Amino acid sequence: xxxxxxxxxxxxxxxxxxxxxxxxxxxxxxxxxxxxxxxxxxxxxxxxxxxxxxxxxxxxxxxxxxxxxxxxxxxxxxxxxxxxxxxxxxxxxxxxxxxxxxxxxxxxxxxxxxxxxxxxxxxxxxxxxxxxxxxxxxxxxxxxxxxxxxxxxxxxxxxxxxxxxxxxxxxxxxxxxxxxxxxxxxxxxxxxxxxxxxxxxxxxxxxxxxxxxxxxxxxxxxxxxxxxxxxxxxxxxxxxxxxxxxxxxxxxxxxxxxxxxxxxxxxxxxxxxxxxxxxxxxxxxxxxxxxxxxxxxxxxxxxxxxxxxxxxxxxxxxxxxxxxxxxxxxxxxxxxxxxxxxxxxxxxxxxxxxxxxxxxxxxxxxxxxxxxxxxxxxxxxxxxxxxxxxxxxxxxxxxxxxxxxxxxxxxxxxxxxxxxxxxxxxxxxxxxxxxxxxxxxxxxxxxxxxxxxxxxxxxxxxxxxxxxxxxxxxxxxxxxxxxxxxxxxxxxxxxxxxxxxxxxxxxxxxxxxxxxxxxxxxxxxxxxxxxxxxxxxxxxxxxxxxxxxxxxxxxxxxxxxxxxxxxxxxxxxxxxxxxxxxxxxxxxxxxxxxxxxxxxxxxxxxxxxxxxxxxxxxxxxxxxxxxxxxxxxxxxxxxxxxxxxxxxxxxxxxxxxxxxxxxxxxxxxxxxxxxxxxxxxxxxxxxxxxxxxxxxxxxxxxxxxxxxxxxxxxxxxxxxxxxxxxxxxxxxxxxxxxxxxxxxxxxxxxxxxxxxxxxxxxxxxxxxxxxxxxxxxxxxxxxxxxxxxxxxxxxxxxxxxxxxxxxxxxxxxxxxxxxxxxxxxxxxxxxxxxxxxxxxxxxxxxxxxxxxxxxxxxxxxxxxxxxxxxxxxxxxxxxxxxxxxxxxxxxxxxxxxxxxxxxxxxxxxxxxxxxxxxxxxxxxxxxxxxx
Numbered sequence: 046x047x048x049x050x051x052x053x054x055x056x057x058x059x060x061x062x063x064x065x066x067x068x069x070x071x072x073x074x075x076x077x078x079x080x081x082x083x084x085x086x087x088x089x090x091x092x093x094x095x096x097x098x099x100x101x102x103x104x105x106x107x108x109x110x111x112x113x114x115x116x117x118x119x120x121x122x123x124x125x126x127x128x129x130x131x132x133x134x135x136x137x138x139x140x141x142x143x144x145x146x147x148x149x150x151x152x153x154x155x156x157x158x159x160x161x162x163x164x165x166x167x168x169x170x171x172x173x174x175x176x177x178x179x180x181x182x183x184x185x186x187x188x189x190x191x192x193x194x195x196x197x198x199x200x201x202x203x204x205x206x207x208x209x210x211x212x213x214x215x216x217x218x219x220x221x222x223x224x225x226x227x228x229x230x231x232x233x234x235x236x237x238x239x240x241x242x243x244x245x246x247x248x249x250x251x252x253x254x255x256x257x258x259x260x261x262x263x264x265x266x267x268x269x270x271x272x273x274x275x276x277x278x279x280x281x282x283x284x285x286x287x288x289x290x291x292x293x294x295x296x297x298x299x300x301x302x303x304x305x306x307x308x309x310x311x312x313x314x315x316x317x318x319x320x321x322x323x324x325x326x327x328x329x330x331x332x333x334x335x336x337x338x339x340x341x342x343x344x345x346x347x348x349x350x351x352x353x354x355x356x357x358x359x360x361x362x363x364x365x366x367x368x369x370x371x372x373x374x375x376x377x378x379x380x381x382x383x384x385x386x387x388x389x390x391x392x393x394x395x396x397x398x399x400x401x402x403x404x405x406x407x408x409x410x411x412x413x414x415x416x417x418x419x420x421x422x423x424x425x426x427x428x429x430x431x432x433x434x435x436x437x438x439x440x441x442x443x444x445x446x447x448x449x450x451x452x453x454x455x456x457x458x459x460x461x462x463x464x465x466x467x468x469x470x471x472x473x474x475x476x477x478x479x480x481x482x483x484x485x486x487x488x489x490x491x492x493x494x495x496x497x498x499x500x501x502x503x504x505x506x507x508x509x510x511x512x513x514x515x516x517x518x519x520x521x522x523x524x525x526x527x528x529x530x531x532x533x534x535x536x537x538x539x540x541x542x543x544x545x546x547x548x549x550x551x552x553x554x555x556x557x558x559x560x561x562x563x564x565x566x567x568x569x570x571x572x573x574x575x576x577x578x579x580x581x582x583x584x585x586x587x588x589x590x591x592x593x594x595x596x597x598x599x600x601x602x603x604x605x606x607x608x609x610x611x612x613x614x615x616x617x618x619x620x621x622x623x624x625x626x627x628x629x630x631x632x633x634x635x636x637x638x639x640x641x642x643x644x645x646x647x648x649x650x651x652x653x654x655x656x657x658x659x660x661x662x663x664x665x666x667x668x669x670x671x672x673x674x675x676x677x678x679x680x681x682x683x684x685x686x687x688x689x690x691x692x693x694x695x696x697x698x699x700x701x702x703x704x705x706x707x708x709x710x711x712x713x714x715x716x717x718x719x720x721x722x723x724x725x726x727x728x729x730x731x732x733x734x735x736x737x738x739x740x741x742x743x744x745x746x747x748x749x750x751x752x753x754x755x756x757x758x759x760x761x762x763x764x765x766x767x768x769x770x771x772x773x774x775x776x777x778x779x780x781x782x783x784x785x786x787x788x789x790x791x792x793x794x795x796x797x798x799x800x801x802x803x804x805x806x807x808x809x810x811x812x813x814x815x816x817x818x819x820x821x822x823x824x825x826x827x828x829x830x831x832x833x834x835x836x837x838x839x840x841x842x843x844x845x846x847x848x849x850x851x852x853x854x855x856x857x858x859x860x861x862x863x864x865x866x867x868x869x870x871x872x873x874x875x876x877x878x879x880x881x882x883x884x885x886x887x888x889x890x891x892x893x894x895x896x897x898x899x900x901x902x903x904x905x906x907x908x909x910x911x912x913x914x915x916x917x918x919x920x921x922x923x924x925x926x927x928x929x930x931x932x933x934x935x936x937x938x939x940x941x942x943x944x945x946x947x948x949x950x951x952x953x954x955x956x957x958x959x960x961x962x963x964x965x966x967x968x969x970x971x972x973x974x975x976x
Contacts, residue, residue, distance in 0.1 A: 054162050054214075057197040061151040061165070068144040074409070074420055075338055077318055078311045085282055087275050087307050089138060091119040091131070091266040095675055112675070113651070114682055116268065117145050120249060123264055128238060128248040130222075130259055133268035135423050135463065136308030139251040142268060143167060143218045146249060150216055163247075164208070165216040166193050171224035171377045172414045181206060184237035190215070192414065210244045217241065222252035222260065224377050224422075235260055253422075254807050270305045272623060273594045279310055288317045298504060299327045300532040300563050308423060326503060328470030331427045335409075345407040354392075355408050356428075358400055360435070361391045362410075363419065363428035370824060372458050372810035372817070377425065378416040390906070390963035393946065393970065423463075430467035437472065437479050448486060453820035456487050459810045462494065466501040477506050484510050488517065491812035492787075493530055493803075500531030507535040515539060522554050523794040529558030537566055544570050549579035556582060560589025568593060572601045580610060587616030594624045603633060611642040618645065622652025631658040638664050643673040650676060654683020662687060721746060725754045733763040740766060744773025752779045759789050759798075771801035778808035784815065827901075886935035887948050889927065894953055894961045909964040917968070936969060946970070 065071065069086075073079035090113040114122070120142065123129050133139045150165035168189050181202045182188050190205050200208070208214045225234070238260045241248045250260060259265070271279065276296070280289050292313050296304055303309060304327050312334045316323050319337040324330045339352060365387050366376040379387075381401065388400050401417075404410040411420050419425035433455070455461045465483070472480050480502050488495030499510040514527050514536075525543055528536040536558070543555035556574050559567035567589070574586035590598055598620070605617040618637055621630045637649035638661070650668050653661040661683070668680035724746075727739035740758060743751045755770050755777075774782050783805055790798045811817045893916060901912065920928045935945045946966060953962050 053198055054164060055155070055159060057164060057194065058151045058155045058162065060197050062148065062155065065144055065148040065151070068141065068148055071144055072140060072420065074424070075315055077315050081283060081314060082311070085279065087138070087271045087279070087310075089116045089271060089275075089307075090114065090269045091116055092269055093119075093123070093264065093266050095678065112647075112678055112682070113269065115685070116142055117149060118685065120146055120266055121149065123266060124216075124247050124249050127264050128242060128260075128262045129250070129264050129266055130262040131249065131251040131266050131268060133251070133253070134270070134302050134306065135253060135426075136303060136306035136421075137268045137270055138307050139253070139268060140220055141307070143220050143249065143251055147218055163214050163216050164194070164198070165218065166190050167218045167220060168193060169413065170219055170221040171375075171418060172416050173225055184233045186234070186237050190217075209246060210240060213244060213246060216247040217249070219248070219250040222250055223254060224375050238262070270302055271307065271310070274624075276305065276310070279314075283314050284317055288321065288323065291323045292317065295323060295325060295327065295330060297564075298325070298534075300500075300534070301327070303327070308421065326470050328430070328467050331467065332431075332471065335424075335427065339408060345403075347403055347407065351403070354400075355404065356431070358388055358392065358404060359409060359419075359428045360432040362387060363425045364432035366425065367429050367460055367464070368454070370454070370820075372460070375460055377422060378418045380415065381412070381417055384417050390967060391959060393950070393963070393966045426463045427467060429461075429464040430471060433464060433468040434471050437468070437476060448482075449823065451483060452486050452490060452816060453823065456483070456490050456494070457811050457813055457816045457820065459806065459812070462497075466498060469498060469501045470503060472503065474503070474505065477509075480506060481510060481513070484513055488513060490816055491806075492517070492519070492523070492527055492791075493799075494812055496527040496530035497532070500533035500536070504535075507531075507533045511535045511539070519791050520794065521551060523791060525551065525554040525558050526794060526799070529561035532562055534562065534564050534566060536562060537564060540567070541570055544574065549577075549582055552577065552579070552582045553585045556585040556589050560585075560592040563593050565593060565595040565597065568595045568597050572598055575601065575605065575613065580612070583610060584612050584616070587613055587620070591616060591620045591623065594620070596624050599625055599629065603630065606633065606637065611640075611645055614640065614642070615645045615648045618648040618652050622648075622655040625656065627656045627658050631656050632660065634658070635661055635664060638668055643671070643676055646671065647673070647676045647679040650679035650683045654679075654686040657687050659687060721748070721750050721754055724751075725757075728754065728758045728761075733761075733766055736761060736763070736766045737769045740769035740773050744769075744776040747777050749779065749781070752777050752782055756782060756785045759785060764795070767795065768797040771795075771797040775801050775804045778805055780805055780809040780811070780814040780817070783813070884948075886931050887945075887952050889931060890935070890949055890965070891952050894956060894965060897961050898956060906960065906964060909960055910968065913961075913964050913968050941969065 067079075067083065069082035070079045073082070092111060092113045094111055113119075116138075120129060120131060131139055131142060133142075144167070147165050147167045150163075154162045154165070168186070173185065173189060187202050187205050187209075190209070191200060191202060194200060194205075205215075209217075219234075222234075238248065240246075248262075250262065252259065280292065284292055295313070309327070309330075313323055313330060316330060316333045316337060320333060322333075324333050335356070339355060345352075362379070362384060366379050369376050385401055388395055392400070401410075405412055405417070409420050409424055410417055412418075419428075455465060465487075469480050469483065484495060484499050484502065487498045496514050499514050500507065502510050511528070511531060511533060514531065515524065517524060517527070519527075521543075525540065528539055540555050540558050540562075543551050544559075546552055546555075552574065556571060559571055571586045571590050571593070574582055575590075577583050577586065590602075602617040602621050605613055608614050608617070614637070618634060621634065625631075631653070634649050634652050634656075635658070638646055638653065640646050640649065646668065650665055653665065665680045665683050665687075668676055669684065671677055671680065721743065724739045724743050727735050728743075730736050730739070736758065740755060743755050752774065755773050758766060758770050761767050761770065771786075774786070783802055786798055786802050786805075789795075790802065806812050809817075897909075897912060897916070901909070920931070935941060935949075946969070950962065950966065956962055
């Protein structure tokens, strides 16, 4: 088939504009939010790093420079010259950003002549399985592009391949690298990305976190949460005055970045609109949101008693989808057949399809390309958290939560971190002991994970959870880092003490921790630190104030504009641009654009643009011609904010910067083809530059031997060598290195080591390698035990049957009631005794389930089905008296379907694992229906 006519391209673009013109409705959970988003949009920024010309020198301010651009224009501008990876936390707006880019591209291409028009294509990677469908589509991406272009463009794979790589007519937007199902898929996509780079195909990807899911894209654009001014604008315009204080209290109490994302802020808007009230915790607000959302669907033709079941169905689905033993399987999609099976197993009384249909049509599920998913990943994480709450509370009767279960199958997997954090905030006071136990287990697995969860418990418990962190036997610098990681105001008292220490490194680390927590209560301690005698402490304090962004600090910052330390001037200017206003500080920043230090000039230009100071346009036009590229970038970005027509300058500046920012070093590059043995020798060189280059080269050899060689240099005396070692260990991504990195971090914590640990964990999607290996061994042992027990059970049945063949065909000497089947057609019934009580039959089945649960603690559904069948056959053949009682009083069709099944389900509510009940009920449904 030939490529589509140009008019078809135009039709596709026109259709895309029509479909996505109201982009905010595409992924909206409620019409309440979508209607308000039509009139209010957060003005967000993307942040990236640019390196100035020259050798990096911290004392000269020549480190990589962090700069920001408006969200959509920044993404599109960088995408013109290189692949772009858009990174953002949950709910910050990654998918919305790609939807808006898709819309903007379609509008821009419609204005071009037909022969120049390109086709933007958005691909949701959570639906990507990486299957090779043909030799022309090794990655599987071409098939997804083909599906996305239908029905407007009916193209063959060969047409798409030509349009993509030869004619370069496609713009690709890949949403959700972190949502791919396996590491093998990532490998396939890396090869596809390399082809796109060689063909200069515009490529924009998004991901939740950095790690192996970055496709080796170097240009990272990190979406920033709404700035404080944006949150204030949102509260002013969208939240009624009588509710604003409660929303502010929640945001002040919950210091996590999640609570400041557009998703959560719009969720709070919906809660206020529907209830007029908002919970005191983020977990409580989630619960309010989904309850009020469910109640608003008056038009749904579903009885109220059915609606009350929706939450239970969603909890079961969310929990089951996340429960894959493969840490690399994010569990975000499921087939319709599997979803139906899960619901029917857990809720046997449900009709087969209406339950899933209701959720898809009315409540929080969506279907795309035959895959079912939740409408937002945070929705699934919330329902998984509620399922964990039920699980914890159901185990309280045993007075103990199984530690192996929580450590090995939940805490150690990254995909469970957000659900567990939400779960801890939802646990009530009666569960405090269990909450603290979970935090302690998390600390045993990974210190950063434990600290994060210590700050996630309800506010009344945080004092006790923080004590678990304070009591850790680690060096003082790491303890301070962990206190910052809690994001809890309960950590402030400890940090204030460290701010008074005589050792500068401790004061510096405490300042950074105060910035991580982000509470305005820490402002005055940080303002005092701005006058510290140590440069690093002043620098960290200014950085922390920039994160907190409290207006209380404005007078103190204005006094620092003439500070002799260029970094303090720069940080003060940046912060004034973020928390001040044009009237308050705009004109005072004008003179800083002529500062002798280029870093300060760049910061002044950015601040003037952020405040939209129109009087600064002449000065910014001059700065756009500055000798330093970073100043040019900042000035052009500022001009764009003040007057968008000047944005045409940005293309020229970025093209220039990309080609000139990375000069060759004087040291000859070492080829990765050198043997590991040679590089290991170089790691022992007295020259730190040779050791550093050897460490870099080892990072290009992804083997266990190169990892071992690198770990031997983890304690190198030079920080540049240690940094290179950590960077290379990140690239190798072997989880076996995590333990050694932690041993180093506990004694001498450094940022590069912390980052390496985090990135390797993101690569393998678990925290602790030893725990992971233990869980694998436990699973294999449990599977082997199940197989052995099943084999023994079947042998036992076989032996009994062989014994029975030696006697009478119908020899049941102890039976009270005998039922005999002859060739299926003949049925004889003889009553020899009075009917036993039906409750005894239910109790027999309950006892069987409890016995199976104890014998087989870890079992798959298929294994459970085989065991149940074997048990039933065993009872039939070996215990005829027991079988006849069960057969008469519970398992005949009339009794089973008219109360027997319900009685069994009710009697077994105390079972910790409902898998056995679900399998037994499904088996007996079929058994009872056939006789």
